[in-house]
Amino acid sequence: MKILLIEDEVKLAGFIKMALEQAGYVTDHETDGTTGLQSAMINNYDLILLDLMLPSQNGFDILKNLRSFDNHVPVIMLSALGSTDQIIKGLDAGANDYLKKPFEMQELLARVRVLQRQQTPKxxxxxxxxxxxxxxxxxxxxxxxxxxxxxxxxxxxxxxxxxxxxxxxxxxxxxxxxxxxxxxxxxxxxxxxxxxxxxxxxxxxxxxxxxxxxxxxxxxxxxx
The missing domain is CATH 1.10.10.10 (Winged helix-like DNA-binding domain superfamily/Winged helix DNA-binding domain)
Known part of the structure; x- marks a missing residue:
């Protein structure tokens, strides 16, 4: 499984990338919205972990651009904005899941496994x-x-x-x-x-x- 992480908090991204790779996932990392969207459109990813507040393009814009080009790669949105309205907005924009920061790494990995199972029928x-x-x-x-x-x-x-x-x-x-x-x-x-x-x-x-x-x-x- 190949994952794209779009996250501008370098320290947090380092922890997430390490946890994912230790769990056996190949992980790319981008730090801003524009390069993240470009990478998502050019490469064939199985999952995108998408921060909401990003330089150049926010997570909502990236998600809308992906879906408008019929790119239906599963997306887990990561954000410190965890109100019900924000979660609904993210899911309605096309996210498959929404995880509020700060989060436990084991919970993130569990959600990744759920989406992996959904992509690979039993x-x-x-x-x-x-x-x-x-x-x-x-x-x-x-x-x-x-x-x-x-x-x-x-x-x-x-x-x-x-x-x-x-x-x-x-x-x-x-x-x-x-x-x-x-x-x-x-x-x-x-x-x-x-x-x-x-x-x-x-x-x-x-x-x-x-x-x-x-x-x-x-x-x-x-x-x-």
């Missing part, structure tokens, strides 16, 4: 490729009934590969989707995490699901 929560299965809600992974424990990054890599079976995924795509980093040809961060992931997924099985495509990237190979 019937589609499990992704299976041959004998390998992941649950997008519980983050459980198993292969032929064997439970496999993965780190957050390993799970995100596996999720990305399993949602694109037999397709070659480049390092640049993985860095953007899982690490939110521009491609650095000298970085070996992908190789390190994929080594651990492949070891956990492939060890003890004849078919090697995760395979290297030389000079191109990696693929999750199905069994024909």
């Amino acid at each position: 019937s589609n929560a499990k992704v299976k490729v041959n004998d390998l299965e992941i649950d997008l809600h519980t983050r459980q992974v198993k292969r032929h009934e064997k439970q496999i424990n993965l780190s957050n990054r390993e799970f995100l890599l596996l999720e990305y590969l399993m949602l694109n079976p037999d397709k070659v995924i480049t390092k640049a795509q993985m860095l953007d989707k899982v690490w939110n980093m521009n491609f650095d040809p000298g970085s070996n961060i992908i190789e390190v995490h994929l080594y651990q992931l492949r070891k956990k997924i492939n060890e003890g099985f004849e078919h090697q699901h995760i395979q290297t495509v030389i000079n191109r990237g990696y693929t999750l190979k199905t069994i024909v």
